[in-house]
Every structure is written in structure tokens, then in C-alpha cells.
Amino acid sequence: MGTKLLRFKHKGNTYWGVFEKQVHIVEHEAKSLHDILSNGREAIELAKRNERVISEEEITLLSPVTEDSNIFCQGTNYSKHREEAGFTKQKPPYNLLFTKASSTLTSATADIVYPSHIQLLDYEIELGVIIKNNITVPTKITDNNIGDYIDGFVIANDLSARDVQIVEQQWFKGKSYRGFCPVGPYxxxxxxKEIHYLDQLELHLQINGETRQRVITNQLLYKPAETLTEMSEIFNLKTGDLILTGTPGGVCLRLDSEIINMIYDNAITHQDKIDYFIKTQQHNGYLKPGDIMRLEIKSTDGVIDLGVQENKLIQATDKY
Structure with a gap:
């Protein structure tokens, strides 16, 4: 069985821990995920057997991915979501890659501030994979050797301000507000021997108890081995980097050729584009303050369980 690595606060101090019914403290002062994965393996293993434990109720979860990690993302990587976004459902000729700011990272239980100027906030459950070893040269990654490059799995929610992302055509900006990437709980x-579960994980997202997204990862169009191979040909990846593999169908966003043509028409004013886009989207069930997002990822046979992520959206105030 794998190891459930978490990061948390207890009595004002930050710790790494291993979760096995109780939280076993890892005796290592790593400040970053890169550090604990690079230099703290022995300490992680020892934590499973030590008696320095804390009950889950006594801790405050933090994001197990730390801000020194890069967040690399795949877009429109499931057929149904491609159709929602105005594309054909077939695998495209290229892998759509983008990034999110690492300051989006927050915990699996944190309240998420809904920016006051955003009107169309959307959710996106995604399987996150954690890079195991640095990749600094073009590398052929296959189903046979991918276990050398992927260290673990994690739940992620790629929250997206669609009125920025789509109208301004800025994916980075629309997806990079603080708190827009809850990760974890661990x-x-x-x-x-568990790497084959990459194709056997079920993603499930609910909003206020209503199922909105549900899919199994065998439906990914560009799978992790192919994606990491391509990434290695372009840029470096390091231990602890987070790859978001794409979201399935069931998001609020709905695009068609008419909307897309409107957005790309430079003769139309920005305000007119905003007004038109919001009108086309306003009945699609976008998030609002007070909504509760519940995300789960488990293997289809129940062997791997990534836990539960549950975040509430709160209205922005002067405090923020």
C-alpha cells in the first residue's frame, strides 16, 4: 500500500505527517514538498512506526503541495469537456498546456474567497500527479517506466473565473486568483506496483450534494506518459511539481461557435463581449458564495483512496 503524506498545523507549528487512522508526525524539518520528497524518504517511512501521533481532529490541514512547486496543467483533455468548450470530441492534434500561479494553492478544507468582481466562477475536479525525479533533458516516458517519474496522486480543483479566462482569453489570469487550487487532503x-492505477481512478465532484462531474481516468485523451514525454522536450520538471491532468465534462462553461466568434471579434467592445457572454452563461449553474464543493478520487476497486476535499465559497469582504 502507498503512503498518505499530509502537511498540517498543530499548536502554531507546521509539520509533515503520515495518515494511518491517526496522524504520525514525520521527524523532518522540510519546508517544501521538494525537500521532503528529495531528502525525507527515510523519515516518512519511520513515521509509520513511531508513537508520536495526533488525532485528526487536532490538526489544521495545509496544502501538501507547497508554493515552490510549479503547477502545470492540461486543458480540454476529456471528450465531453471538449464538446462543452466548443471543440470536437476527438483527441486534438496537440496537447493544450498552461500554468497556474502557485499562490493558488490552498488546503482541502479551507474556505475559498469568491472575488467580488467575478461573476462566472467554475469548478474543475482533476487528478493531480506529483513529479518524482527531476527531468531536465528530453526523456521517453512510457507505461513501463512512468513509475520512475510519478511519485503520487492528489485531488485538485482547478477553479476558473470564466468571465476572465474566456472573454479576456487569459487562462493563466482567470485561473490564478489566490485560493483557486485546493489540493489534498494528502x-x-x-x-x-500501483502505478497502473493511473487508468483506474474515478473522479467525483458534487456541489451542495448534487453530482456534477464523474469520470474514470481511462478516458483521458493525452495520458500522463505521453504528456510528460512532451513536457520533457520543452521545459524542466522537478521533484514535487504538480501536473493537473484535465477535467471531465460537467462544468458550467458552455461554448459554441457563435459565442467563440463573438469573443474573437475585435470590432466588438470589451464591455459588450462581457455582457453577451454573461447572458449566455447565467443559467448554467455557476458557483456562488455559500456553495460547498465536495471532491473525491478513488480507484475503481477501492484500493486507492485520495480522501475527501470539501471547500466552502465565501463572499469577499474588505478583509480580503
Whole structure:
């Protein structure tokens, strides 16, 4: 079985821990995910057997992915979501890659501030994979060797301000507000024999108890081995980096050729585009303050369980 690695606060101090019914403290002062994965393996293993434990109720969860990690993302990587976004459902000729700011990272239980000027906030459940070893040269990654490059799995929610992302055509900006990437509750560090579960994980997202997204990862169009191979040909990846593999159908966003043509028409004013876009989207069930997002990822046979992520959206105030 794999290891459930979490990061948390207890009595004002920050710790790494291993979750096994109770929280076993890892005796290592790593400040970052990169550090604990690079230098703290022995301490993680020892934590499973030590007696320095805390009950889950006594801790405050933090994001197990730390802000020194890069967040690399795949877009429109499931057929149904491609159709929602105005594309054909077939696998496209290229992998759509983008990034999110690492300051979006927050915990699996934190309240998420709904920016006051955003009108169309959308959710996106995604399987996150954690990079195991630095990749600094073009590398052929296959189903046979991918266990050398993926360390673990984690739940992520790629929250997206669609009225910025789509109208301004800025994916980075629309997805990079603080708190727009809840991660966790923990990273499931894989035993090498478990890497085949990449194709057997079920993603499930609910809003206020209503199922909105549900899919199994065997439906990914660009799978992790192919994606990491391509990434390695372009840029470096380091231990602890987070790859978001794409969201399935069931988001609030709905695009068609008429909307897309409107957005790209430079003769139309920005305000007219905003007004038109909001009118087309306003009945699609977008998030609002007070909504509760519940995300789960489990293997279809129940062997791997990434826990539960549950975040409430709160209205922005002068405090923020």
C-alpha cells in the first residue's frame, strides 16, 4: 500500500505527517514538498512506526503541495469537456498546456474567497500527479517506466473565473486568483506496483450534494506518459511539481461557435463581449458564495483512496 503524506498545523507549528487512522508526525524539518520528497524518504517511512501521533481532529490541514512547486496543467483533455468548450470530441492534434500561479494553492478544507468582481466562477475536479525525479533533458516516458517519474496522486480543483479566462482569453489570469487550487487532503505516495492505477481512478465532484462531474481516468485523451514525454522536450520538471491532468465534462462553461466568434471579434467592445457572454452563461449553474464543493478520487476497486476535499465559497469582504 502507498503512503498518505499530509502537511498540517498543530499548536502554531507546521509539520509533515503520515495518515494511518491517526496522524504520525514525520521527524523532518522540510519546508517544501521538494525537500521532503528529495531528502525525507527515510523519515516518512519511520513515521509509520513511531508513537508520536495526533488525532485528526487536532490538526489544521495545509496544502501538501507547497508554493515552490510549479503547477502545470492540461486543458480540454476529456471528450465531453471538449464538446462543452466548443471543440470536437476527438483527441486534438496537440496537447493544450498552461500554468497556474502557485499562490493558488490552498488546503482541502479551507474556505475559498469568491472575488467580488467575478461573476462566472467554475469548478474543475482533476487528478493531480506529483513529479518524482527531476527531468531536465528530453526523456521517453512510457507505461513501463512512468513509475520512475510519478511519485503520487492528489485531488485538485482547478477553479476558473470564466468571465476572465474566456472573454479576456487569459487562462493563466482567470485561473490564478489566490485560493483557486485546493489540493489534498494528502498526497498518496505510490508503491511502484500501483502505478497502473493511473487508468483506474474515478473522479467525483458534487456541489451542495448534487453530482456534477464523474469520470474514470481511462478516458483521458493525452495520458500522463505521453504528456510528460512532451513536457520533457520543452521545459524542466522537478521533484514535487504538480501536473493537473484535465477535467471531465460537467462544468458550467458552455461554448459554441457563435459565442467563440463573438469573443474573437475585435470590432466588438470589451464591455459588450462581457455582457453577451454573461447572458449566455447565467443559467448554467455557476458557483456562488455559500456553495460547498465536495471532491473525491478513488480507484475503481477501492484500493486507492485520495480522501475527501470539501471547500466552502465565501463572499469577499474588505478583509480580503
Amino acid at each position: 498526497i498518496y505516495l505510490l508503491d511502484k
